[in-house]
Amino acid sequence: DTAVSQTPKYLVTQMGNDKSIKCEQNLGHDTMYWYKQDSKKFLKIMFSYNNKELIINETVPNRFSPKSPDKAHLNLHINSLELGDSAVYFCASSQVQGSPLHFGNGTRLTVT
Amino acid sequence: EDQVTQSPEALRLQEGESSSLNCSYTVSGLRGLFWYRQDPGKGPEFLFTLYSAGEEKEKERLKATLTKKESFLHITAPKPEDSATYLCAVQVPTNDMRFGAGTRLTVKP
Numbered sequence: 048d049t050a051v052s053q054t055p056k057y058l059v060t061q062m063g064n065d066k067s068i069k070c071e072q073n074l075g076h077d078t079m080y081w082y083k084q085d086s087k088k089f090l091k092i093m094f095s096y097n098n099k100e101l102i103i104n105e106t107v108p109n110r111f112s113p114k115s116p117d118k119a120h121l122n123l124h125i126n127s128l129e130l131g132d133s134a135v136y137f138c139a140s141s142q143v144q145g146s147p148l149h150f151g152n153g154t155r156l157t158v159t
Numbered sequence: 160e161d162q163v164t165q166s167p168e169a170l171r172l173q174e175g176e177s178s179s180l181n182c183s184y185t186v187s188g189l190r191g192l193f194w195y196r197q198d199p200g201k202g203p204e205f206l207f208t209l210y211s212a213g214e215e216k217e218k219e220r221l222k223a224t225l226t227k228k229e230s231f232l233h234i235t236a237p238k239p240e241d242s243a244t245y246l247c248a249v250q251v252p253t254n255d256m257r258f259g260a261g262t263r264l265t266v267k268p
Contacts (some may be wrong), residue, residue, distance in 0.1 A: 051202070087260060088260050088261050089260050090203070090258040091258070092250075092255055092256065103253070103255055113246065131212065137202050139202070143210065144254040145190060145250050145254040147193060147205040147208060148193075148195075148205065149205065150202025150203050152201050152202050153200070153201070153202055159244075
């Protein structure tokens with residue numbers, strides 16, 4: 048009965064590759080998010096989707112693109128991976144924008 | 160610029176030794192302040208939301224309070240299972256959440 052699930056948990060890849068991380072929520076929430084947690088543990092928002100519309104897009108390189116096939120899914124595609132992309136990426140959802148976030152357990156991305 | 164600062168970065172307590180974690184913020188138009196707990200290898204787990212100065216929320220050994228400039232998370236008689244990183248986040252007028260870097264709490268038996 049996992050509420051927010053993301054796959055894979057670990058992702059090791061080489062520079063220049065393209066990869067995707069999948070996220071699904073079964074809470075019936077309206078808004079989903081992608082956060083990046085760097086080595087200093089800061090959580091920084093990358094994207095949020097509300098009813099399949101992008102509503103927040105911080106200064107994220109356009110190599111990163113969110114894709115939402117439906118309200119329960121928000122996948123993250125990353126093109127031409129760089130060393131600096133290594134981090135833990137968290138998917139989250141909330142009932143409405145601004146309500147408490149429910150997080151997945153993260154995907155640790157390592158770019159070599 | 161909206162900022163969230165948590166202190167201390169790390170805190171080591173003996174079991175039963177009460178203490179407080181601090182979250183100070185500079186936000187124009189605070190919509191809410193959130194506390195989360197994060198265990199190693201896991202995503203943050205929601206604890207509390209506070210909306211106005213003077214508000215308090217409690218859950219087991221944890222109590223969160225809010226003033227116009229900061230929030231405290233008080234831990235009374237902590238147990239080893241309270242060891243985790245505690246994150247503070249503020250909701251800004253755009254409804255975005257700005258997170259602090261967290262306080263890593265270790266409770267020794």
